[in-house]
Amino acid sequence: MEAIYIDKHYNLVVECKQGSRKACYELYRLYSKAMLNVAFRIVGNIGEAEDVLQEAFLDAFNKLKDFRQETTFGLWLKQIVVNRSINLLRKRRLELIELEGDHLENIPEEESEDEDDVQYQVAVVKEGIKELPDGYRVVLSLYLLEGYDHEEISQILNISENTSRTQFLRAKRKLMEILKRKGPAS
Structure with missing residues (x-):
């Protein structure tokens, strides 16, 4: 049925x-x-x-x-x-590079105490995501924002699950660099 x-x-x-x-x-x-x-x-x-x-x-x-x-x-x-x-x-000729065997550590997440600070941080993160290269932004968006897992992302993008995980980890690392460059909340 x-x-x-x-x-x-x-x-x-x-x-x-x-x-x-x-x-x-x-x-x-x-x-x-x-x-x-x-x-x-x-x-x-x-x-x-x-x-x-x-x-x-x-x-x-x-x-x-x-x-x-x-x-x-x-x-x-x-x-x-x-x-x-x-x-x-x-x-646009998006090319995700197969990076077998790369192991990247997880980047720890920070907790916020103030609601205004949270809203500010969300806005800064959204701006930071826009600066990511296409491949990183797509995998990060599909995983974090759209709720797809790495197996589903691999099927959608026609890449391996390992490439999806690697792109996601690299996207997080790159996003952290962008956010550090933008500086702390004032």
């Missing part, structure tokens, strides 16, 4: 499948901001992220008849956005 996931927007999906433009618009309205954020975190450019978003929604609406509720619409759409974003990076 196939698993059917309860989707709070199930009725909109059904109406959209039946050709309702209003339902399609409502799905777009509900998901566009979150999906734009996903695309932006991967591609690192708002204009390109907007293009990815539009293409992903076109893909989703064109393939909606094939959507079988084996997952929620949001997760299904997110996978389309991630794949579109990765394809854009590949078009």
Whole structure:
């Protein structure tokens, strides 16, 4: 028996499948901001992220008849956005270098005591992530922000799990260097 996931927007999906433009618009309205954020975190450019978003929604609406509720619409759409974003990076000739055998230590995380300080640090980290090279930023974003594990990242990017782990560790190290350069919170 196939698993059917309860989707709070199930009725909109059904109406959209039946050709309702209003339902399609409502799905777009509900998901566009979150999906734009996903695309932006991967591609690192708002204009390109907007293009990815539009293409992903076109893909989703064109393939909606094939959507079988084996997952929620949001997760299904997110996978389309991630794949579109990765394809854009590949078009930019993103090359992740296989680095077998590299062992990098984990970088300890610091704890913050003040809520304002936390908000400031989050903003600084987001700015630091934007400065990472594409390969590092993509793996870091997919792992930390999108919740994929290294096996899933390896499949999405067509790299080994070890390369995903290495890129992630190198991204953390590079991000720490960027954050040190920016200096402590004032």
